[in-house]
Amino acid sequence: MDNLVAWLDRIDDCALGCVVHLGAGAGAVIEQYVALPAARRPRQVVLVEGDPDMARSLERAAAAHPWARVLPTPVGAQGGPMPWNRFNLPLLNGPLDATALTAVYPRLRRVQTTTVRCEALSDVLTALDLKPETNERRVHVLVLDVPGQESWLLAALAPELLWRFHAIVLRGCRSVLPPHGQAAEAAPALLVQQHFTPVAKESDGDTLWPAVLMRFDRTGHELAQLRRQVKQMDATLKERDRLLGELQVASQAKGTAEKLAAERLAKTVEQDDRIRQLDTQLADANLRLELLQHEVLKAEGQLTLMKELLLKEPSL
């Protein structure tokens, strides 16, 4: 396969801070990194290799280089158990079933399939704590030499994690390998959505292992963010206008209700006064009626008395 490390020389004149290299292999990449020009050599290289045998060889090869750090752990989109295929061509060892490539590699055969416990790529990258270099203008680079898995892995990364890398070097596979391999065009398309632009790609488009170098377009990213903020502000303004309208309508309704309540209160007070007046008049009328009845009774008694007197004393 082509030397992906040499692609780092194609990144613009930024100095390299940390390079995270997935699928580092058995140690050949160490020589490739050593072969880089001194000015283009990264400050630190994190070599991730999931195959135990290859990782041990890699550790032995990297032991003499303090800038190289080996992570002998399989990585996946999510952490957890993952099948691991081993072939008589160790370069193809990994979770994908590479037996579909027997047309190219007639001697290829699978020698073992085990289950390994992998870590999520996002966890690995988060643990690396990649921060922008403060004093110098150094950038971080991600190298994905895991053909067929690059799209699966990148899709699981949060955009904020992707944007920590100034450039991403990918190697894809022309054939779609089961179970979760994807076409080589998928990963660059995904990165384009995250404001990465292709800087260089392999000249021959029909190669088995197409490689591409994508660079983060910070200006485009900021522009997109500004557009999104403008859109959000527009939406907020519309929402505020709508709420103001509702508030105005509610205020008018409240004013009308208060006016109506005041009118009703005044009417109630007026009716209460009227009722009190009527009660007073009724009490007076009752009292007068009672007095009149007393008078009538008295008169009747006097009449009865006069009648009796007249009966007893006819002379009167």
Place this chain on the structure above:
Amino acid sequence: MNPSTQHTAGPHGDNAAANRVPQVPVVHMLGTQPPTWVPIARALQQALEASGILVVAALDRGAAGAYGGPSTESAAQIIAFVDSPARALAQWVASGTTGTASAVLDDWRESARHLLQLVHRESDRCLLIDTAEAAAAPDALARAVARRYSSLLDTQFTVDGMAKPDALCIALAQHLCSADAQCTDSFDELHAASTVLGDNIRLPAAELTAPDSPIHRYRALLASEDENERLTAQIAAQRAEREALSRSSVSAEIEASREENELLLLQLHRVQEQLEHYYLQQKALEDASDRFGWRGVSLFAQSAIHLLGQHDRAPHLHLHFAVENVRSGAREIARLEVRLLDHLGRPGIAVFSTRSNEALAAWHATGDEAGRPFMALVPSDRQSRLLLQRLGTADWQLVNQLALAIQRYLGEEGSHLGARWQVAAARLCRQLIDMPPRLRYDRLQLGRVEIDGGLQLEVDFGRASYGDRLLDQVQLRWQVTGSAGKADTSSLRWLRPEDLANVPLAAWPVGENGLLAAAFTLPVGGGGDARHKRQQWEALSAGDRALVLAVLDGLPGAAERTPDSAMPGGANRATLVREAVTLHKEGRRAVALLGLRDLVRRVVRRTGGGS
């Protein structure tokens, strides 16, 4: 012989040849450098050309492009020979030619890279052949090529001139190459891409044994030790993790149980508090219900009143009603017949009852109608006023509520009966209200208590009321003198009710500790000298004086009912009654004197007198 002299052609030459003779198949031959595979290529070239296939061999250069391979547009087939870097290096060592091993390996690496690029792009057109296998089994090579090119004649060819380095050279070369990971990776890939010639091809003994050199065995041993250490560490880590998990799970369960217990205990306490709160609320509601029921508010809450008849012939007019579901004190009366009377313009109420004390506790039949006794109460009538004065609290409430119910009925449904009945009902209610207030009670309890070696009469007026006021508890302690008509030494103490919020007198005395005194000594009898008693009367408000007089007014009636068992020593019922009357008179006289005193004081003040 220089192999490059035969059919050496560049890319342009290939295309030209292919264009000129399009029907002749073209095969390009190339391989890794240095070209250890030339004897095989030459033998194969002869066989192919004998079959009419045009062979373009780049025997002294590498793979594609500058190494003489076909262009990508060309349809020519490619046969590429792959040799391992170790074999190439071994042959270089064996040949004794000049140069360095590094240069040889660089040449091999570059040629391999180009070859791999060709395979990656043009795998359909490429036939990669492992040189070592082809040298060991030329027949298998012929069969493999024949499978690819059907026009190849069935011929057998031999390979002559293949260099055969000894085992030492091969071991040395493999040792040199083992440090070059890039070469190893490239050869692994090229070897995997090369075609399978056969299953049982035996490589030369030196090449077979060389890989099993002590270096490889030592590496395998190191690798197995590393693997062993790694597995041991992994087992230890898993064991520790399992123990930690089991320990943490048990402690977590205990902690969860403890938290749950605390939570349950807290809930229990809250439930108990709520239960207590609701119990207190229920008690308060029961007390309030009892108090309101006693007041008569709910006497007619469930009752219904119906008009049964009307009598409009003067002078004795009446309306006859039936009231259902009436409650009077503790009595439930299912049906009660009452009349609103208008006797010569005087309103009144008559209650019918077939059994004594059914409707009213103080039942006193005043008449009879067709064998049904009734009790007529006309407030303006003197006899009726006496009866009304003697009514207890419950009876008084019942009579008032009956009058109110009749008035309410006439106001709502009695408009067709004439206005006179509404007036009569209103006058009756008003006259009942205007009755002079007095102490009324229902459950009089009399007992004898021993205080400081002496016996006293305890009078509990039970359900007492005064006017429209309810007195929850009126309890007196009466120290009786025992001699007739001499109340000078007797004393009367009004005990404070339990409910401090319902103390009957506004001027209830306060003790030294600032709390209400346990008892109030009434300013009558032998409770003190005249001046002190006058000051006590003066300290009372008009309402309090009226209430004290009402209590004193009720005392003779209570004395009359004193049983022999409750009689204090040396006293009899007549004596008690007389003493009670004397106390009442003393109280009335004291109040009258206070009024006169106030009058004189006002007159003196108005006429300009001094103090």
